[in-house]
Amino acid sequence: MVNSRRSFIKISALGASGIALTPLAFSSINESTLSENLLAEGTKNLKRTATYCEVCFWKCAAWAYTDEEGNVKKLVGNENDPHCNGRLCPRGTGGVGMYNDKDRLKTPLIRKTIDGKETFVEASWDEALDLVASKFKGIKKKYGAESLGLLKHGCPGAHFNHLFRSFGSETDAEPAYAQCRGPRETGFALTFGSWVGSPEPTDIRDTKCLVLIGSHIGENMHNSQIQEMSDAIDNGATIITVDPRLSTAASKSDYWLPIKPSTDIALLLAWMHVLIYEDIYDKDYVERYGLGFDELKEHVKDFTPEWAYGITTIKPDQIRKTARAMGAASPAVIIHPGRHVVWYGDDTQRARAMAILNGLLGSWGRRGGFYFKEKIKIPDFPHPPYPEPKWGWKELAAKYPLADMGITTELIRASIPNKDNKYQIKAWMVAGTNLIQSIPDTKLLLEAIDALEFLVVIDTMPMDITGYADVILPECTYLERCDILRSATNREPSIALRVAATTPKYNTKPGSWIAREIGLRLGLDEYYNYENLKEVIEWQLEQLGSSLEEMKKIGVKKFPRKSGSMYITEGEHHEFGTQSGKVEFYSAELEELGFDPMPVYKSHDHPEQGFYRLNYGRSPMHTFSRTINNPNLNDLMDENKLWVNPKVARIEGLKNEQEVWLENQDGVISEFPIKVRVTERIRWDSVYMYHGFGQHNKKLSRAYGKGACDTQLITKISTDPIMGGSAMRGNFVKFITNNPHKDIEV
Amino acid sequence: MRYAMVIDTLKCVGCSDCVVACQTENNVPIGYCRDWITESVSGTYPTLELELKSERCNHCSSAPCVRCCPTGASHIVEGGIVKVTANECIGCGACIESCPYDARYQHPEGHVDKCTFCHHRLEKGQLPACVSVCPTKCMYFGDLDDPTSEVSQLLKSRKHKVLAPEAGTKPNVYYLIK
Known part of the structure; x- marks a missing residue:
């Protein structure tokens, strides 16, 4: 066993100084709610507060209902919100549990060695924040601010991103990119010149054919997509699901193709073959907007359903039938880009194949296919320009030519001391992501964590990652804090407000407060030229022609579209965001970079006997x-x-x-x-x-x-x-x- | 008036949102539930059928739980809703035994508890919490005595079933099927 400097501390194993015995000085919460349960049925006067959900990234706008004592009793979706249409998913409805969880982080903790044993000791906010600031200053002085890495997710990420940029570090990454949806963004951007983005601009409610490839809508509760899949079922749309498992979506499908895992590209190529050689693709769209169709036609010439059968185990007639169903529905057809798409290492190419199919079917920018999304730009609260770091996530990700965001695994590698490392990371802040579960190859991750000079973790719960921290800063839950305005892409742009529905339990604080307090201690006053986030939001809302008063009443505000129609109109000249301005079936960009310009099926490993x-x-x-x-x-x-x-x-x-x-x-x-x-x-x-x-x-x-x-x-x-x-x-x-x-x- | 719930099994994804929404709406203690999800799979890979559905008290027109209640705590109110008056319930459990749907449970405070079709919400003109939260919109609620209601129309136009029809309880929760 290697003797680790940074041993994992199970917070519960603390002695007398542990949090288990902490008097809950800041808690005014009555933990016993059982007897009032009996009386409560619909009789209490509940007050509602505008919020949006933070249980997942869909961020549905909701109303939090609180009783006279400030207990959050229930959460109900905001009817005017395009993300949820008044219906939260089980996790959103169950968000109250996040607030009520007695296992929450309750007060700042600092790692100390007592009697030769590492343990967490309770600290005041001043003590904890002073320590974080002094460590950050020390790292900056010794190695440069760039050596501070930020790993983040969700709303807290935004606050700490501003802190890091202000301090001179752009060394950041989130698992949501390299461990989740990155490849589809690159694959679709190469083809249509636009990221898919979140929420996906899939026009499911009006589609005639929905194709899911390993995407398990109904088990992933991406709210408005589930709702629209129901609409599609009501409307009699054809659903085709490709999955080695009978997923919930597969059970609702007209066609379930139980594919041999890792062979999806072969199926996608065979579908292209059928569409092209049976002449059932959208010819007008392809001629008008496409580039490289002839090359594609030649490329898929031999990729017949019979060829794909031997690879995918999907019968040729099933491949033909499903391709014809897509062709018949074109352009109101969606080959869904999926979300967690990091599967076999050629994932950008698989995403490209899916994008190309959408191109052949003419579905990008068409009703029942993909609509052109729009979002409102929330103005930045005025602050001086950020300092220009000498290096950051871009340099760390340089070996991947089309990486558009920080690559977590490269941040991790750069945190392990190595004489070949051109860039060395020395400390991390981790905000709102449990790296132990979100990053594979635990050994490498722990090696990096062990080498860090300092690790501060911000979370609401004692997630696994907190056990490795030097300092733990307990954030209050989304129901107890004001946060940044939500602006996300949709059919029509909208903003949503989150204000505190109740006061923070225990000794917890909002992420925006934590970030600002660290910022002030780092001398970044000019970047925090306000007292609190409310002031920022008030200013932003004023710029957008609204007000905090108005938003508190409505929670969600929609704005008219400014970018024109959601769909390409018949025969319209349309410039796509690709290098050529066309839908690129053949990618010269990929070819120049030394990659296959069109997707190719490559065999992957299969399990040996007994595995x-x-x-x-x-x-x-x-x-x-x-x-x-x-x-x-x-x-x-x-x-x-x-x-x-x-x-x-x-x-x-x-x-x-x-x-x-x-x-x-x-x-x-x-x-x-x-x-x-x-x-x-x-x-x-x-x-x-x-x-x-x-x-x-x-x-x-x-x-x-x-x-x-x-x-x-x-x-x-x-x-x-x-x-x-x-x-x-x-x-x-x-x-x-x-x-x-x-x-x-x- | 005869309240009924119609649930479309072709749309239900079994997410349990109805269960949590009921818990938070009706203060059902953690560890208990008034509604729940069942999953049944038939066939052999890859020729398979999967049915997911949300179940609860069927508010039977011929309710054995009401008949067997020794104190009258279990009773039927307007619209055919079967309710339990908590402070009249002695917790004997006869109703729990008599229910073919296993829809009743003993609340930790002693009395028996179950779905009320969110009677308190209906009185305010709102739908039951489970119906109003469902992201798949697979649940419908209304009056079966009104032939123009959505539930009546759905039962007229779609193939449907009830659970345990052999029990003869005349249940008022219907499932739309293929």
Whole structure:
């Protein structure tokens, strides 16, 4: 065992100085609500406050209902919000649990060594913030501000991004890019000259044909998309789902293509072949807006359904039938770009293939396909220009020519001291992301964490990552804070307000306050030329022709479109955002960079005898690993299970509900067991589990040790050479039925 | 008036939003629920059918729970809603045993609890919490005595079923099927 400088501290294991015994000086909350439950049914006077959800990235606008004592009782969607249309998803509705969770971080904590043992000690905000500021100043003096790395997600990320830019660091990244949707943004940008963005501009409500490739709408609860998929079902749209698992969406589909994992590009090429050689593509669109169609036609000449059958196991007549269904629906057809698309390392090329199909079907910029989105630019509160850093995320990601955002794994590599490192990161701030579950290759991550001179983590919960921090700053939940205005792309632009529905529980603070307090301690006063975020929002709303008073009453404000029609009009001259201004079937840009100008199918590894491909995905009740401990959502699903095909169960001698441990191809064994769920819904060459479970921190009383952690078993990463995505679907596991940890338990 | 709920199994994704919305609307304690999701799979890979649906008290027109209640705590109100008056309930559990849908549970405070179709919301002209929250809009609620209501129209035009029809309880929750 390597002796680690930074040992993981399980916060619950604290002695007398631990938070367990903290008098809750700042808490005025009555924790016993049981007896009032009886009386409460619809009788209490509840006050409503405008907010938007922070349980996932969809950020649905909502009303938080609080009682006279300030307890948040329920959350209801804002009817005027295009993200939710008055209906929150289970996680949004269950957001109250985030506020009520008694396991929350309650006060700032500082890592100290007491009697030779590392532990967390409670600190005042002044003490903790002074320490963070002095460490930041020290790093800047010694190595430059660029050596401070920011890993972030969600609203807190925005506040700390401003802090970092003001201090001279642009060394940032978020798992949402390289570990999630990055490849599709690059693939679609190369083809149509525009990112897909979030929420996706898919015109599902008006589509005649929706094609999902590994995208499991209904298990991912991306709210307005679920709602529109229902509309599409009502309207009789054809749904085609490609998935090795009978996902919920697959069960609602007219065609379910149970593909052999990792062979999607072959299917996509065969679909192109059928569309082109059966002459059922959108000829007018392709001629008017396309570039490189002839090359594409030649390229896919031999990629017949018969060719693809041998690779994908999808029967040729199924491939033809589904291609014809798309052709018949064109242009009101959507090959959905998906969201978590880092699968096999050639993901940008797969996204390109999906974009090209959309191009052939003429669906980009067409009703029932993809609409042209629009958003409102929220004006920046005036501040001096940011200092120009000498290096940042761009330099770190330089080996991936089309990386458009920071690559987390490169930040991680640059944090491990190495004489070849041109750029060296020395400290991290982690805000709102649990890296232990969001970043694969745990060994590399922990090596980087161990080498850091300083790590500060900001979160609402004692997530696994907090155990490695030097300082933990407890943020209050979204229901207890004012935040930045939400502006997101949609059919019509809108903004949404989040103000505090109640006062922060415990000794927690909003991210905006934390960032500003650190900023002032770093002498960045001119970048924080305001007292609090409310002042900023008031100014921004005034610029936008609204006011805080108005927004408090309505929560969401829509604005008229300024960029013209949502769709290309018949015969219109349209300039796409690509280098050529055309829909690029053939990408000269990729060719110049040394990549395939058109997607090519390449074989990936398949599991050896006795091993099964580890697939993972979302459950509708949880978001990432952050909601597993939420009492309301944990009540719906408190552990994940391992989906195993009945044939596999018979061969391996596994029974329903039996606990197994998993060992991957690199000999990594799951820390916790997972119960087997024998089901026909999964292929015989794969197993499946929901992501986010198997958490390591005992302080998460409901989540600790429940189910297995997929991230821990993902140690083999293929990196997308085009944009730097970390592909995670090439890991294989076998079953262990006897507790492999029983001899080494301490 | 006869209140009924119609649930479209072709749209339900089994997300459990109805369960959480009911919990927060009706202060159902964590660990208990008035509605829940069931999943049934039939067939062999890859020829499979999956049905997901949200279940709850069926507010039966011939309700065994009301008949067997020794104190009259279980009773039927306007529109056919089956309710329990908590302070008249002695927690004997006879109703729990009699229900073919397992729709009732013993509240930690002693009395029996169950779905009320959100009676308090109906009185304010609102839909039940589960119906109004459902992101798939798969739940419909209304009056079956009114032939023009959405629920009547759906049952007229779509194939449907009820649960445990053999129990003879005349349930008022219907499921639209393929």
